[in-house]
Amino acid sequence: MTDSPAPRPTPAGPSARARARAMDEALDWLVRLQCADAEDTLAFEAWLSAAPENAEAYVEAEALWHGAPLRQVAAQMHQQQRRSWRGRLRSHWKPLATAALLLVGLCTFGNLPLRLQADHLTVVGERQRLQLDNGTKVLLNTDSAFASEYREGRQIARLLQGEAYFQVAEGARLPLEVQAGPLRAQVRDTDFAVRYLGGEAQVRVQRGDVDLQGTRDQRIRLRAGDSISIGPHGFGQRQRPDMRKDLAWVDGRLVFENCPLSQVLAELRRYYPGWIINRNTQLENMTVTGNYRLDQPLETLRALAHITSARLHEYPALVILN
Structure with missing residues (x-):
């Protein structure tokens, strides 16, 4: 054998x-x-x-x-x-x-220059509430960098990156000057938001008036309901957006009405601490209407997958739509 x-x-x-x-x-x-x-x-x-x-x-x-x-x-x-x-x-x-x-x-x-300049930093998905020396209340949105100082009788707030919502009370001891890239704003007794991303600033006024100064000493006054963008080449066109949607983040919500899924995903990426990848290009132009919690981006993605009949694959720090 x-x-x-x-x-x-x-x-x-x-x-x-x-x-x-x-x-x-x-x-x-x-x-x-x-x-x-x-x-x-x-x-x-x-x-x-x-x-x-x-x-x-x-x-x-x-x-x-x-x-x-x-x-x-x-x-x-x-x-x-x-x-x-x-x-x-x-x-x-x-x-x-x-x-x-x-x-x-x-x-x-x-990232050292930004860190050295900032008094306050928020990570992806975080919001932070502040109060300045002149009594102004500030709400920092996700992934933002912010600094403030008192200089020569002025309260100056600098949005270095991200998004902030300002509430300037009528009885504020000092006027507020807001700086964000090419933007300079002078305000009293008003509520407004500033977003500064990719070298462009956008202002949305919810209450009161905001006096803006852009590049080349351009000046414009915005009133309640107005919005405008300011880039390296100056002001864009004055807009009258739906503030209920655009400022929903202040109340911890994300609101979309007939919005292409590609834009919805772009906004969700600002709040999700990981990768969101869409591998189905046919989904990009599908319109979405919904009201979602800002602090639950993964739940929002699951809801979007359900209403678009997409398949959602969830991994640590990675979500893929097919």
């Missing part, structure tokens, strides 16, 4: 190689996305959609990266070798630790 030959190890098939490749690329993306610009974001979305294993690999790598301190990740990687491609992370442990330290320094330094 002859001994049976020992079984030969089965070589890794294409799917295993594909998962290993996807994990290597996912690790590269984890590093690159820490300080991503618009071009990086588009490239990442293209990579994520290129192959089904890419999304899975990124989610697993991201969960390991963010789900615990790096020392714990190293221990987990040792115990999780039942999936061969995940075990490959062991060889990346030292590069990951080094990259993490470098990224903390690089990203903090890259």
Whole structure:
């Protein structure tokens, strides 16, 4: 009786190689996305959609990266070798630790001017209430940077990034001057909002009057119900928007009426601390009407998926609509 030959190890098939490749690329993306610009974001979305294993690999790598301190990740990687491609992370442990330290320094330094100027910062999805020395009440919206000071008899508020809602009482001890990029506003006894994103400021007046100064010493007065944008080239056209929708965030709501889903998702991205990716271009022009809680963006996405008959895939810090 002859001994049976020992079984030969089965070589890794294409799917295993594909998962290993996807994990290597996912690790590269984890590093690159820490300080991503618009071009990086588009490239990442293209990579994520290129192959089904890419999304899975990124989610697993991201969960390991963010789900615990790096020392714990190293221990987990040792115990999780039942999936061969995940075990490959062991060889990346030292590069990951080094990259993490470098990224903390690089990203903090890259944002240093903003951090040094700001008295108050809000993270994605956070709002913060303030009161200035002259009694003005300020509500900072998501991902905003704000500073204020008293100078030469003036109360000055600077919106460095994001969005803020100002309530200036009639009996304020000092007039308020608001600065946001190219915008200068002088106000007394008024309620109004300023959004400053991408180098352009937008003002919406809910109550009272607001005197604005733009580039080239342009001046205009807005009254209750008015809205206008101010960019590097001056003022846009005066508008009369629906303040109930545009300022719903002040009351913790997001309101949409016959709004394309692409615009709805763009607004939700400001409040969701992760990635929202739409892989179905046919959904982009579908109109949406609804009133949602600002502090529950994931619940809003689930509702949108239901009314548009889209499939929603939820991962840590990543939501994909199909």
